[in-house]
Structure formats: C-alpha cells, structure tokens
Amino acid sequence: xxxxxxxxxxxxxxxxxxxxxxxxxxxxxxxxxxxxxxxxxxxxxxxxxxxxxxxxxxxxxxxxxxxxxxxxxxxxxxxxxxxxxxxxxxxxxxxxxxxxxxxxxxxxxxxxxxxxx
Amino acid sequence: xxxxxxxxxxxxxxxxxxxxxxxxxxxxxxxxxxxxxxxxxxxxxxxxxxxxxxxxxxxxxxxxxxxxxxxxxxxxxxxxxxxxxxxxxxxxxxxxxxxxxxxxxxxxxxxx
Numbered sequence: 001x002x003x004x005x006x007x008x009x010x011x012x013x014x015x016x017x018x019x020x021x022x023x024x025x026x027x028x029x030x031x032x033x034x035x036x037x038x039x040x041x042x043x044x045x046x047x048x049x050x051x052x053x054x055x056x057x058x059x060x061x062x063x064x065x066x067x068x069x070x071x072x073x074x075x076x077x078x079x080x081x082x083x084x085x086x087x088x089x090x091x092x093x094x095x096x097x098x099x100x101x102x103x104x105x106x107x108x109x110x111x112x113x114x115x116x117x
Numbered sequence: 118x119x120x121x122x123x124x125x126x127x128x129x130x131x132x133x134x135x136x137x138x139x140x141x142x143x144x145x146x147x148x149x150x151x152x153x154x155x156x157x158x159x160x161x162x163x164x165x166x167x168x169x170x171x172x173x174x175x176x177x178x179x180x181x182x183x184x185x186x187x188x189x190x191x192x193x194x195x196x197x198x199x200x201x202x203x204x205x206x207x208x209x210x211x212x213x214x215x216x217x218x219x220x221x222x223x224x225x226x227x228x229x
Contacts, residue, residue: 043161101148
C-alpha cells in the first residue's frame with residue numbers, strides 16, 4: 001500500500017495544453033508539498049499545504065495552481081504548458097512543522113515526469 | 118536563512134571502499150538535517166535524520182552521519198561501498214521555516 005502516490009507517472013503533452021497531477025497520502029500527515037526537479041536534479045519547492053491551508057507559495061508562475069480538497073490530497077493543475085515546464089514533479093508529505101522545522105522529514109511520491117513538446 | 122552545500126557533484130569509489138559524501142549547512146537556529154537517496158527514475162528516500170538527539174546518526178543500508186556544530190557539517194559515510202549504493206544523494210536542512218531546503222546532490226558511482 002503506497003504511502004504517497006502520484007498519478008500519472010509519465011505525462012507527455014503539447015505546448016499550450018492544460019494538465020493536472022494528483023497526489024494522495026495515506027500516512028495521516030498534516031502537511032503536503034509540491035517540488036520540481038529539473039534536468040540537473042535540483043529540487044525546488046513550489047507549494048505547501050498544512051491541513052488544507054496554503055502555507056508556502058514560492059515564486060511560481062500563475063499558470064500553476066495547487067488545490068487541496070482535504071489533508072490527504074494535493075493536486076497540481078498547470079495551464080498553458082510551456083517547454084520550460086518539462087521536469088519531474090514530486091509530491092511529498094510530512095507529519096507537520098514546528099518552530100525547529102519540518103517534523104520527521106518528508107515522505108516522497110515516486111514522481112511525475114512531465115514532458116512538454 | 119537556511120542553505121546547504123554539497124561538496125562534489127560526483128564521487129566515485131571502489132566496491133568495498135569507504136564512502137564519504139560531504140555536506141555543510143547554514144542556519145541561524147539549530148536545524149534538523151537529513152540525507153536522502155534517489156535511485157534512477159524513483160522518488161527520494163530518507164536515509165537518516167538529525168533532530169538534536171545523538172550527534173552520530175545511523176540510517177538505513179549501513180550509512181551514518183555525524184552532526185558537527187563547530188564545523189556546520191553533516192557528512193555521510195559508509196565503511197564499505199556496495200554496487201547497490203550507486204545513486205544520487207541529497208543533503209537537506211530544515212530550520213524555523215515550514216520547508217526543507219535540498220543541496221544540489223552528489224552522484225555516487227561504485228567501481229567494481
């Protein structure tokens with residue numbers, strides 16, 4: 001039973017299309033995240049939700065919109081896809097946050113490889 | 118502000134040799150520190166974490182790391198490398214902010 005599951009695993013689409021990536025965690029964690037990993041393996045945070053409330057919104061184009069219907073789900077919708085959006089997108093979850101940082105670290109999903117052509 | 122620097126984007130060792138992957142962090146408050154491993158086409162897996170208990174932290178697959186406050190370091194070691202250790206390794210820091218900051222990664226190769 002996968003702890004953090006993302007769908008789809010692979011996504012190939014044309015420029016200008018709109019696409020969504022879904023993420024679900026069954027760990028009972030309060031906080032979920034979206035990260036983007038570029039071709040050089042660099043990981044950059046995009047968004048974070050704590051119990052359905054947006055708590056982190058990094059400098060990300062408005063074409064990216066997260067949505068958390070409940071604390072076990074965090075989806076990412078991308079409008080008007082561009083070539084530069086090609087990357088691996090990772091969902092992650094954590095028990096929560098404290099004044100010292102993220103409790104327990106992250107549990108990651110297996111990633112969604114997005115290719116825009 | 119918090120940051121993490123991994124020294125060496127690629128490290129190559131012989132099978133059976135010592136593995137040493139270097140990581141230095143910057144944080145204005147006592148941090149949580151992590152090492153993650155990423156195998157090809159997979160997500161990141163937590164190897165070990167430091168949360169201010171023991172400074173020598175043992176993780177999975179025989180890896181360990183030592184927190185040295187005076188050197189602001191959290192280097193990852195394994196006494197004897199195995200072919201299956203070949204992967205990308207990420208050092209990461211979290212302190213006072215609601216997120217984890219990752220280093221740029223070190224690719225570990227194992228020579229037969």
